[in-house]
Amino acid sequence: MMKSIVDKVLAGDIRTVARLIRDIDDGVPEVRQYLKELYLHTGRAYVIGITGAPGVGKSTLVDQMISHLRAQKKTVGVLAVDPTSPFSGGAILGDRVRMQRHSTDQGVFIHSLATRGYFGGLTQSTQSAIDVLDAAGKNFILIETVGVGQDEVDVARTAHSTVIVVAPGMGDEIQAIKAGILEVGDILVINKADRPGADKTLSDLRLMIEMGSKKYEQGKWKPPILKTEALFNKGVADVLKQIENHAAYLKKLTGPIPLRRRKEKVEQELAEMVKNRLIQEGFEQLAQTGAFDEAVQSIIDGKMDPYTACDTVILPRLGLLNRKV
Amino acid sequence: MMKSIVDKVLAGDIRTVARLIRDIDDGVPEVRQYLKELYLHTGRAYVIGITGAPGVGKSTLVDQMISHLRAQKKTVGVLAVDPTSPFSGGAILGDRVRMQRHSTDQGVFIHSLATRGYFGGLTQSTQSAIDVLDAAGKNFILIETVGVGQDEVDVARTAHSTVIVVAPGMGDEIQAIKAGILEVGDILVINKADRPGADKTLSDLRLMIEMGSKKYEQGKWKPPILKTEALFNKGVADVLKQIENHAAYLKKLTGPIPLRRRKEKVEQELAEMVKNRLIQEGFEQLAQTGAFDEAVQSIIDGKMDPYTACDTVILPRLGLLNRKV
Numbered sequence: 001m002m003k004s005i006v007d008k009v010l011a012g013d014i015r016t017v018a019r020l021i022r023d024i025d026d027g028v029p030e031v032r033q034y035l036k037e038l039y040l041h042t043g044r045a046y047v048i049g050i051t052g053a054p055g056v057g058k059s060t061l062v063d064q065m066i067s068h069l070r071a072q073k074k075t076v077g078v079l080a081v082d083p084t085s086p087f088s089g090g091a092i093l094g095d096r097v098r099m100q101r102h103s104t105d106q107g108v109f110i111h112s113l114a115t116r117g118y119f120g121g122l123t124q125s126t127q128s129a130i131d132v133l134d135a136a137g138k139n140f141i142l143i144e145t146v147g148v149g150q151d152e153v154d155v156a157r158t159a160h161s162t163v164i165v166v167a168p169g170m171g172d173e174i175q176a177i178k179a180g181i182l183e184v185g186d187i188l189v190i191n192k193a194d195r196p197g198a199d200k201t202l203s204d205l206r207l208m209i210e211m212g213s214k215k216y217e218q219g220k221w222k223p224p225i226l227k228t229e230a231l232f233n234k235g236v237a238d239v240l241k242q243i244e245n246h247a248a249y250l251k252k253l254t255g256p257i258p259l260r261r262r263k264e265k266v267e268q269e270l271a272e273m274v275k276n277r278l279i280q281e282g283f284e285q286l287a288q289t290g291a292f293d294e295a296v297q298s299i300i301d302g303k304m305d306p307y308t309a310c311d312t313v314i315l316p317r318l319g320l321l322n323r324k325v
Numbered sequence: 326m327m328k329s330i331v332d333k334v335l336a337g338d339i340r341t342v343a344r345l346i347r348d349i350d351d352g353v354p355e356v357r358q359y360l361k362e363l364y365l366h367t368g369r370a371y372v373i374g375i376t377g378a379p380g381v382g383k384s385t386l387v388d389q390m391i392s393h394l395r396a397q398k399k400t401v402g403v404l405a406v407d408p409t410s411p412f413s414g415g416a417i418l419g420d421r422v423r424m425q426r427h428s429t430d431q432g433v434f435i436h437s438l439a440t441r442g443y444f445g446g447l448t449q450s451t452q453s454a455i456d457v458l459d460a461a462g463k464n465f466i467l468i469e470t471v472g473v474g475q476d477e478v479d480v481a482r483t484a485h486s487t488v489i490v491v492a493p494g495m496g497d498e499i500q501a502i503k504a505g506i507l508e509v510g511d512i513l514v515i516n517k518a519d520r521p522g523a524d525k526t527l528s529d530l531r532l533m534i535e536m537g538s539k540k541y542e543q544g545k546w547k548p549p550i551l552k553t554e555a556l557f558n559k560g561v562a563d564v565l566k567q568i569e570n571h572a573a574y575l576k577k578l579t580g581p582i583p584l585r586r587r588k589e590k591v592e593q594e595l596a597e598m599v600k601n602r603l604i605q606e607g608f609e610q611l612a613q614t615g616a617f618d619e620a621v622q623s624i625i626d627g628k629m630d631p632y633t634a635c636d637t638v639i640l641p642r643l644g645l646l647n648r649k650v
Contacts, residue, residue, distance in 0.1 A: 032632055039630030053379065257625065266624045266631070270617070273635045275604050278643070282603040283596075292595070299591045300582065305364030306591070307357055310598045315606070 006037045012136045014109060021079075021111050024128045035128055038135040043260035045077070045134035048243060049159030051145045051184075056167040057191040061230040061239070062142050066102055068240055069140050077133035077141040080112040081126060081155055109138065123154045124276050127269055130158065134260070156184050157268065160259050161246045163187045163239065166205070168197035185223050187242045193227035193235070202227070221249050282318055291317045331362045337461045339434060346404075346436050349453045360453055363460040368585035370402070370459035373568060374484030376470045376509075381492040382516040386555040386564070387467050391427055393565055394465050402458035402466040405437040406451060406480055434463065448479045449597050455483065459585070481509050482593065485584050486571045488512045488564065491530070493522035510548050512567045518552035518560070527552070546574050607643055616642045 008016035023031045048065075052058050062078060069076050102108045113125055126143065133141050145155050156162045164185035188209075190201050205225050224242050228235030247259075254262050286292050295309035304313075333341035348356045373390075375383050387403060394401050427433045438450055451468065458466050470480050481487045489510035513534075515526050530550050549567050553560030579587050611617050620634035629638075 036630050036632040039632065040627070261625045261627065263621065263625060266621050267617075270621060270624065270631050270634065270639075271608075273631055274607070274611070274617075274639055277635055277640060278603045278607040279600050281640070282599070286599070292592075292599075296588065296591050296595060299595065300586045300588060302365070302586065305361050306595050306598055307361040307364065309595065310602055314595075314599055315602060318603070 006034055009034070009038060009132060009136050010041055014106070017109060017132055017136045018111060020132050021113075021129045024125050024132070025113050027125075031128070035131060038131055042131050042134040043258035045130070045138050045141050046161075046247060046259070047130055047134075047141045047143065047159045049143045049145065049156040049162040049184075050165060051156045051162065052165035052167075052191075054146060056165045057230050058144050058165050061163075061165060061189065061191060061228065061236065062144055063102070064230050064233050064236040065142065065240060066108055067233075068236060070102075070105065070107055074139040075107045075137065076109070077130075077136070077138035078108070078110040079126060079129055079133070079141065079143045080110070081122065081143065081145045109133065109136075123158060124272050126155050127158050127272070160250060161186045161243045163189055163243070165189045165191050166201060167192040168195040168201045186221065186246050187239065188223050188225045189235075189239055190225065190227045191230050194229050198227060221246060285318055286314065289317045331359055334359070334363060334457060334461050335366055339431070342434060342457055342461045343436060345457050346438075346454045349450050349457070350438050352450075356453070360456060363456055367456050367459040368583035370455070370463050370466050371486075371572060371584075372455055372459075372466045372468065372484045374468045374470065374481040374487040374509075375490060376481045376487060377490035377492075377516075379471060381490045382555050383469050383490050386488075386490060386514065386516060386553065386561065387469055388427070389555050389558050389561040390467060390565060391433055392558075393561060395427075395430065395432055399464040400432045400462065401434070402461070402463035403433070403435040404451060404454055404458070404466065404468045405435070406447065406468065406470045434458065434461075448483060449601050451480050452483050452594055452597070485575060486511045486568045488514055488568070490514045490516050491526060492517045493520040493526045511546065511571050512564065513548050513550045514560075514564055515550065515552045516555050519554050523552060546571060610643055611639065614642045 005016060005020070009020060020031060020034060024035075050058050050062055050065075059080075066076050066078065102110065111129070113122070113129060130141055130143070143155065143159055162184050164187070166188070168190065188205055190198055190205070192198075202225060209223060209225070226235055226238050226242065228239060230236060250259055250262075259265070291314050295304070295306075295313040298304040298309055298313065299306050330341060330345070334345060345356060345359060349360075375387055375390075377383050384405075391401050391403065427435065436454070438447070438454060455466055455468070468480065468484055487509050489512070491513070493515065513530055515523055515530070517523075527550060534548060534550070551560055551563050551567065553564060555561060575584055575587075584590070616639050620629070620631075620638040623629040623634055623638065624631050
């Protein structure tokens with residue numbers, strides 16, 4: 001039975017892939033076993049993150065990128081982690097209707113990751129969903145996120161190439177992503193470039209890139225800045241071209257090791273996994289001791305501060321900390 | 326020496342408060358000891374969260390709220406967790422200049438929380454900074470966040486009253502916060518209400534509130550929707566009036582227990598703390614074993630998937646999991 005699920009994913013069975021991703025999103029514990037088996041079949045897909053503030057046109061760009069990739073006979077998986085994305089059921093009706101054109105194409109798989117477990121793990125869920133799509137044989141996986149919160153930046157980091165999308169005349173929004181832009185953006189796109197202020201946005205972005213110039217020495221990747229009008233399919237091919245260039249750059253860095261197994265990616269992914277397991281196991285153990293409720297009551301009664309409660313009531317009950325405290 | 330730092334905070338010494346909050350933000354371990362001692366002096370401040378997408382005018386609203394509260398002789402602490410906020414050094418020059426008027430007022434303390442530790446903890450840092458301002462005697466603490474990511478929603482949850490700010494004609498932005506709005510918003514504000522589309526925004530919000538009407542039975546708090554023009558100080562007094570009403574509502578629920586020690590708040594805060602401690606202790610132990618690097622290498626070499634590496638190489642080295650695996 002278990003074999004059959006893994007086999008179905010490897011064969012690219014859409015329904016099984018969809019169910020598995022939904023189970024990942026819901027945090028069903030049994031999926032771990034499938035993910036273990038699927039992992040060894042991953043490493044072939046190229047993962048592209050598309051991130052930016054609401055309203056800049058990320059979904060339209062994704063939609064056009066799908067068409068371009070399909071024209072090249074590539075298969076595509078899309079994960080929308082963006083509550084405003086038409087892919088995830090947000091945004092306005094027109095956008096949603098536009099997306100429909102890909103819904104009957106067997107080479108395209110679109111899914112939204114909606115929820116987030118009580119103990120975080122959006123990055124983990126996204127990575128697991130990527131693994132499933134990768135094992136299912138998708139050539140490209142596009143991940144759409146809102147690039148404002150730290151969570152979204154972390155999700156963007158799971159991609160091989162991250163595209164940051166901005167629109168002219170949204171000064172504040174540019175500020176909003178400024179902190180993370182130089183760190184996670186591999187390609188910068190000014191969408192809706194026919195709007196007033198596009199050149200101002202271009203020079204602003206260029207300045208930001210230059211200000212961070214220490215990081216872009218000889219031979220290092222320097223994020224190109226592109227103008228697009230995704231709605232009219234203008235400039236979209238250039239975006240894909242730059243992604244190709246970036247992929248070639250990464251491949252040169254990594255050598256024969258598949259991108260999926262680059263040291264920093266593996267470290268980041270494993271750290272995320274260990275973190276989630278620590279929390280999960282810790283709280284499971286805790287639930288059996290009643291220590292948490294005990295500590296809460298002491299704090300409510302004003303007998304203890306939460307720092308002390310954590311150190312003296314909770315942590316000693318967890319085997320983890322037997323070495324000290 | 327340690328006593329003196331705690332005493333200085335309790336006496337409201339601005340420089341000590343600023344240094345302690347900066348140390349919290351930087352994750353300096355020694356601050357835990359101070360926080361323990363300060364905690365028992367907390368519970369008097371009223372914490373207000375102000376959240377919304379970039380460009381809706383949160384900072385202007387905060388700025389005006391400060392003036393109103395100061396006119397009532399209340400002391401105010403402001404924490405900006407928003408990269409676009411003029412309080413945190415973002416946004417455009419005009420905004421920043423406007424803020425300056427409070428910078429010489431000893432009754433106002435403004436600080437931005439910029440960074441986030443490697444293992445998360447923005448919510449934790451914010452709560453700790455609130456505790457310091459609370460112990461330092463601030464009557465009101467305003468927390469400004471960008472209301473898009475899950476992190477920001479979590480931070481907003483640390484407040485007693487959360488104000489969601491939107492602006493007309495930003496349909497997408499409303500969508501962006503839609504998911505969290507009914508859950509965390511106690512008061513909804515349409516700022517820039519002189520702009521076209523304000524009535525449309527009002528009816529949209531009203532609809533959202535009504536659609537979630539099951540949650541607002543008799544006697545339960547139903548988020549009021551207010552129109553403001555913060556730049557012209559219009560409607561700001563009403564916002565504060567509604568915050569007062571919400572505070573009275575909470576007080577009725579909680580009875581004689583200080584708001585700070587309401588069960589759900591204590592549970593949430595303690596869970597966050599335990600979570601962070603588990604991660605911190607777990608990774609510290611791990612660093613001493615070399616198991617992490619070992620696991621990473623096995624994955625890079627294609628000998629192992631990360632799930633198996635986590636379960637068989639890493640977790641058994643941590644005392645936490647001796648009970649099984």
